Amino acid sequence: MRPPAIRIIEDEHSAIAAVLYALRYLVKQMRDCGEPANFPLLRAILDYVVSYPDHWHHPKEDRYLFARIRQRTHDADALLADLEREHRIGYPMIEDLTNRLIDFQNGEACAREAFFELAGRYVQLEWAHMRKEEDLLMPIAERVLDKADWEEIERAFRENDNPLFGIKPKDEAERLYQRILSLAPAPIGWAGKATRGS
């Protein structure tokens, strides 16, 4: 049986991928079809990415999954270094993206194109990153981690669901996710509901 922790991580990837799909769709509609910008929706998408994948999903991978694999084998050293580098470059990209969105909303010169360009790069980076984790890292993890390792990783990821000092990251993510769906035009709302996975 596959360890439940893998399913939890894949479900989180599905939720993140659905939000990234929404971002890519909006950029395409604005850029190619001249749709006006929906700033509240774009802002809600960036808030979600900051609050969930950046603050919770990636750090848990670093601290538990990656650390444990590194203790068990050197086979994944290069891959883990690559994945950690991608986590690190993702954080400032979102900060940049938020700043470019503000410039775009303020009508500053070239800000619209700059936002589109960076949004496209961010979506590509994150998609490729999650694919790499699922297709390349998980098979190694399944081979080298034992039952106790997986239980520890599962506990860490399930902690996302627990209120800790009043912080409920999954509730917060769900609230932001619902806000995205409520603000999104139908094609995105449907895609989000269809691909959420959890």
Ligand SMILES: [Fe+2]
């Ligand atoms: Fe990751």
Ligand SMILES: [Fe+2]
């Ligand atoms: Fe991940």
